[in-house]
Amino acid sequence: NAGVTQTPKFRVLKTGQSMTLLCAQDMNHEYMYWYRQDPGMGLRLIHYSVGEGTTAKGEVPDGYNVSRLKKQNFLLGLESAAPSQTSVYFCASSYQGLAKTYEQYFGPGTRLTVT
Amino acid sequence: DQQVKQNSPSLSVQEGRISILNCDYTNSMFDYFLWYKKYPAEGPTFLISISSIKDKNEDGRFTVFLNKSAKHLSLHIVPSQPGDSAVYFCAARAFRGKNSGYALNFGKGTSLLVTP
Numbered sequence: 752n753a754g755v756t757q758t759p760k761f762r763v764l765k766t767g768q769s770m771t772l773l774c775a776q777d778m779n780h781e782y783m784y785w786y787r788q789d790p791g792m793g794l795r796l797i798h799y800s801v802g803e804g805t806t807a808k809g810e811v812p813d814g815y816n817v818s819r820l821k822k823q824n825f826l827l828g829l830e831s832a833a834p835s836q837t838s839v840y841f842c843a844s845s846y847q848g849l850a851k852t853y854e855q856y857f858g859p860g861t862r863l864t865v866t
Numbered sequence: 867d868q869q870v871k872q873n874s875p876s877l878s879v880q881e882g883r884i885s886i887l888n889c890d891y892t893n894s895m896f897d898y899f900l901w902y903k904k905y906p907a908e909g910p911t912f913l914i915s916i917s918s919i920k921d922k923n924e925d926g927r928f929t930v931f932l933n934k935s936a937k938h939l940s941l942h943i944v945p946s947q948p949g950d951s952a953v954y955f956c957a958a959r960a961f962r963g964k965n966s967g968y969a970l971n972f973g974k975g976t977s978l979l980v981t982p
Contacts, residue, residue, distance in 0.1 A: 755909070782967065791875070793955060793974035794910070801967035809969065841909055847968060853898055853959060855970065857909030 752777050755858035757842050763864045764832040772827040772861050774842030782845045783825035784809075784855065785817060787838040794841065800825055801847070832865045839863075869893045870958050872973035879980050885943040887976050889956030892937065896958035900970070901930060901941050904953045913954070914941070946980045953977045 758773045774783065784799040786809075796809030800819040814836060816828045825844075829836060839862050843855040871890045879885045889899075897918045902910040916923040916930045916939070923930050929942045943950055956973040 784969070786972075791974060793872075794957075794972040796969055796971075799969055801965075805965070807962070807966040807969075843909075853968070854900060854912035854915065857902075857911070859909050860907070 754778065755842055755844055755856050757840075757858040757861050759861060760859070761862050763866065764829075765866055766833060768832050769828070769830050770832065770863075771829075772840055772842075772863075774825045774827070774844075774858060776823055776825075776842075776844040776856070778844060778846070778856065779822070780844035780846050780856070781822075782847050782855075783819065784843040784845075785815070785825065785827045786841045786843065787811065788841060788860075789838050797827065797840075832863075834865045837863060837865045867892075868974075869896075870956055870971045870973040872954075872956055872976050874976050875974070876977040876979070879946045879978065881948055881980055881982050882945045885941075885946045885950065885978055885980065887941040887943075887954050887956075887978065889939050889941075889973055890937060891939075891958050891971075893958070893960060893971070894937070896960050896971075898959040899930070899932060899939050900957045900959070901928075902955040902957060902972075903950075904955065904975070910955060943978075946978075948980050948982055951978055951980050 785797040786794045798817040803822040842858040845855040900915040901913040904910040932939045953975045957970040
């Protein structure tokens with residue numbers, strides 16, 4: 752099992768450009784999440800999905816859009832990138848059935864720089 | 867507003883000693899608490915968790931204590947090892963509504979350094 756994978760690993764964008772980050776999981780998890788991590792800010796939830804075809808806003812959703820067309824994939828889109836979106840982006844997934852720990856499994860991250 | 871707070875940005879401990887990482891929360895509706903460990907350039911990995919109906923959970927060298935009345939939890943690592951040097955995040959789970967399900971609130975993290 753690959754677990755949670757993220758594509759790409761690194762990206763540099765110019766202000767105003769758009770891009771899509773792809774997250775894929777092979778654990779048949781219902782829930783998927785997108786976070787951003789900034790120095791001194793911890794992990795902040797951008798958007799998440801509780802199942803195929805559903806999305807919900809997290810704490811910092813502005814400037815981002817998401818889609819979950821397939822259960823195993825969760826896409827994060829930046830329509831018009833801004834320097835404030837320079838960050839490390841993490842995708843995660845979890846099972847929300849009768850799990851004992853409700854842990855989230857994280858991908859390796861995507862480092863995005865917007866100039 | 868920050869509902870999960872880790873007030874110590876960093877902690878340094880000698881190898882073999884106990885490391886105690888603290889976490890405070892404000893939302894009494896949190897029903898599950900988790901600790902994650904993160905190495906540089908990697909994604910966070912799950913370490914240990916505790917349900918809000920428990921006050922202690924132990925897994926090898928790691929023990930998490932929950933004090934609901936004080937809205938406080940702590941992670942104890944005994945004995946600490948150099949490989950434990952990482953950033954530790956406290957997280958808490960809450961139900962966000964019928965169509966929004968569950969999500970985690972994370973603290974800002976504590977950077978632990980275990981010195982030989």
